[in-house]
Each structure stands twice: as C-alpha cells, then as structure tokens.
Amino acid sequence: MSTPLATDQVQGPVIHVQGLEKSYKELRVLRGVDFTVARGGIFALLGSNGAGKTTVVKILSTLLKADAGTARVNGFDVAARAADVRESISLTGQFAAVDEILSGRENLVLIARLRHLKNPGKIADDLLARFALTDAAGRKVSTYSGGMRRRLDIAMSLVGNPPVIFLDEPTAGLDPQGRIEVWQAVKELAGQGTTVLLTTQYLDEAEQLADRIAILHQGRIIVNGTLAELKQLLPPAKVEYVEKQPTLEDVFLAVVGDTHAEGPAMTAAPARPSEEQR
Ligand SMILES: Nc1ncnc2c1ncn2[C@@H]1O[C@H](COP(=O)(O)OP(=O)(O)O)[C@@H](O)[C@H]1O
Numbered sequence: 496m497s498t499p500l501a502t503d504q505v506q507g508p509v510i511h512v513q514g515l516e517k518s519y520k521e522l523r524v525l526r527g528v529d530f531t532v533a534r535g536g537i538f539a540l541l542g543s544n545g546a547g548k549t550t551v552v553k554i555l556s557t558l559l560k561a562d563a564g565t566a567r568v569n570g571f572d573v574a575a576r577a578a579d580v581r582e583s584i585s586l587t588g589q590f591a592a593v594d595e596i597l598s599g600r601e602n603l604v605l606i607a608r609l610r611h612l613k614n615p616g617k618i619a620d621d622l623l624a625r626f627a628l629t630d631a632a633g634r635k636v637s638t639y640s641g642g643m644r645r646r647l648d649i650a651m652s653l654v655g656n657p658p659v660i661f662l663d664e665p666t667a668g669l670d671p672q673g674r675i676e677v678w679q680a681v682k683e684l685a686g687q688g689t690t691v692l693l694t695t696q697y698l699d700e701a702e703q704l705a706d707r708i709a710i711l712h713q714g715r716i717i718v719n720g721t722l723a724e725l726k727q728l729l730p731p732a733k734v735e736y737v738e739k740q741p742t743l744e745d746v747f748l749a750v751v752g753d754t755h756a757e758g759p760a761m762t763a764a765p766a767r768p769s770e771e772q773r
C-alpha cells in the first residue's frame with residue numbers, strides 16, 4: 496500500500512534541527528548543530544571535507560542516531576518516527592547507487608516496483624524524459640557517463656514523489672559537463688515544489704543552486720542565510736576605482752578564518768575556469 500504523502504503536512508519548517516551532537520569515539524564531529532529548512536527550494540549545507548555534512552544527512556535520514564539534540568523531517572522526529580521520516584524522504588548518496596547491469600529504464604521500473612507503485616513503466620518514462628535520459632533509456636548503465644549516472648540516481652530518488660530530498664555531494668567527481676547537467680536536474684527538482692537539502696564542498700555549487708546556504712564548520716553552523724545575506728557580511732572591497740562585491744569564497748574564508756588548521760582547505764570548484772572579477 497502506498498498512500499500519497501500530504502505535502503502540506505507541516506506548516507513550519509520541513510526540516511528542523513536543534514542542538515544536534517554526534518561523536519565518533521573521541522572525535523566530536525557535530526557540537527550543537529541548529530538550522531531549519533523551509534518547504535520548497537534548495538538548501539545547501541556547505542563545508543570542507545570532514546566537516547560533518549554526511550553525518551548530518553545520515554542523522555536526518557535515520558541511518559545514524561544523534562548523541563544529543565533533536566531533528567524533525569516533514570514534521571516527524573527522526574528518532575521517534577523513523578519509519579514516517581523514511582516515507583517522507585529520499586537520499587542520494589555520494590556514490591551513485593544505480594545497478595550497472597540494468598538499463599536506466601529497468602533501474603527506475605525496479606524502484607517503482609519495490610515501492611509498490613502503479614504503472615511503474617509510465618513512472619520510469621516520465622522520469623527519463625524529465626532528466627533527458629529518454630535516448631539512453633534502454634542502454635546498460637555501465638555505458639553511461641558520470642553525469643548521466645548521477646542524473647539517473649537523482650531520478651531514482653524521485654520515484655514515489657518524496658517531499659524531501661537529500662543529495663549528498665551530488666556532483667563530487669563529475670567533470671564540468673556532468674556538473675552542469677546535474678545542476679539542471681536539481682533546479683528542475685526544486686521547481687516542482689520538492690524541498691532539496693544538498694551538501695557540497697564546492698562554493699560555486701552552493702552559489703549556483705541554493706536559495707539558502709549554511710556553513711558547517713568545527714561542528715556548528717556558523718553562518719546561515721541567502722547568498723545576498725552572506726555577501727552582506729563583508730563590505731564590498733574598494734579596489735582603486737572599481738567596487739568589487741565579495742564572492743561567496745571571500746565570505747567563506749572570512750567567517751571560517753583563513754587557516755589550514757583542520758584538514759584540507761575548502762576548495763573552490765576545480766572544474767570551472769576562474770572568472771576575472773570585473
Ligand atoms: N563511522 C565513522 N567512524 C569514525 N569516524 C567517522 C565515521 N564517519 C565519519 N567519521 C569522521 O567524522 C568526520 C566527519 O565526517 P563526514 O560527516 O563524512 O564529513 P563530510 O561529509 O563533511 O566530509 C570526519 O573526520 C570523518 O573521518
């Protein structure tokens with residue numbers, strides 16, 4: 496039985512996280528994480544490698560238990576109502592979970608069947624069209640490019656129309672073309688009213704995609720706002736006669752501190768050719 500999920504289930508934030516703490520033995524990864532995500536739109540959790548982004552996503556998707564704090568997704572407490580949370584979400588992990596031996600269409604039909612949905616073939620065809628995979632529908636996934644694979648992965652997470660989607664580093668390891676394709680797919684998603692929480696370590700990805708950006712650093716959210724709000728944290732730097740608006744990278748380095756104390760430094764996307772500041 497599959498009942499459609501009421502998208503107006505909660506009036507307040509779709510995701511509500513308060514005082515979240517998590518340690519792996521001695522390693523205190525989350526030290527009191529607080530944020531909320533409103534319904535619809537794209538929320539980016541930005542942080543360096545090892546900042547704890549995947550840990551947050553795992554807790555929100557009920558794969559991991561927090562040591563302290565509370566988290567609600569779609570109105571359900573992740574600890575007390577794990578099954579309801581799982582019904583409300585889909586998770587696309589850092590590594591594509593598609594079956595290589597099957598075709599793109601077969602992967603989608605399989606998921607639709609597993610979710611006991613009616614008309615799995617039609618669901619598959621609709622999603623293939625939405626993600627520009629119709630031409631490749633009958634080909635084995637092993638022949639797909641990285642971008643196609645990731646798009647299929649995201650399409651699979653949409654089977655059953657979950658109101659909340661977690662994308663953990665959706666473009667990690669993709670080439671520039673693949674990244675752009677996935678960005679388009681993600682924008683498409685949010686356009687349909689789905690709430691997207693994505694994690695990324697790429698500043699330009701957050702800048703491109705997110706309505707709101709939260710920076711996770713040393714176990715806490717140190718900044719949270721729209722891109723415009725984040726940029727307002729820094730005054731425009733006057734360089735000779737040209738007024739230069741701060742980039743998200745400037746803001747990030749200013750709030751995080753330009754140190755290399757903890758792990759590898761945040762990287763700007765390697766893929767995009769650097770643009771000259773006007
Ligand atoms: N199961 C685990 N056991 C021990 N340490 C872990 C485990 N999972 C993650 N960590 C550590 O916790 C920190 C945060 O990991 P993670 O949430 O994966 O960060 P991110 O996704 O931001 O790169 C890292 O230092 C990582 O090595």
Ligand SMILES: [Mg+2]
Pocket residue numbers: 548549550589663664
């Ligand atoms: Mg991660």
